[in-house]
Amino acid sequence: MDSAIGPPTLTIMNLTPVFASVLAAEIAPIDYGKVFGACFLAVTLVALIAFSLRGLWLIFEKAGVEGWKAVIPVYHHVILTRLAGLSAWWTLPLLLVLPFLKAQDKGAKLLCLLLLFLWWGWLCQRIAKRFGKGVGFGLGLTIPGTDLYFRTALAYDKSTYTPNP
Numbered sequence: 001m002d003s004a005i006g007p008p009t010l011t012i013m014n015l016t017p018v019f020a021s022v023l024a025a026e027i028a029p030i031d032y033g034k035v036f037g038a039c040f041l042a043v044t045l046v047a048l049i050a051f052s053l054r055g056l057w058l059i060f061e062k063a064g065v066e067g068w069k070a071v072i073p074v075y076h077h078v079i080l081t082r083l084a085g086l087s088a089w090w091t092l093p094l095l096l097v098l099p100f101l102k103a104q105d106k107g108a109k110l111l112c113l114l115l116l117f118l119w120w121g122w123l124c125q126r127i128a129k130r131f132g133k134g135v136g137f138g139l140g141l142t143i144p145g146t147d148l149y150f151r152t153a154l155a156y157d158k159s160t161y162t163p164n165p
Contacts, residue, residue, distance in 0.1 A: 059151065062160070125138035
């Protein structure tokens, strides 16, 4: 027998996370603010996205649809068109216009964005009407920046969904 082979030794794996090596890198003190700003922006964006999805989840549940459907990217637009009282085929304009946003022509991009904004505005007006809200509320759901506030208001208020207003 070979006596050189002994009992197996226990090796401890280095469990240092990958990002720790990045944090241990030499960073000039002047760049600390930039790193903090980027981290703060990333955390803020993740929190806003989570807050927005929670609002959409509650709106779906208020309308009698399972809330998890709000998390699926394209499918939640199909559900929103159904909540607006339209066929799911009305999601098709969104899917057909999106590839044209890659066009090189700025006029084509502007036209596509305008068409998407009008389509989204029309859809938000119909959804607001189904929840018993007015034109101003639908406009608030349409405009980027104010939509988070109005979506949250719609999710947490006492309005009810009526399929045929």
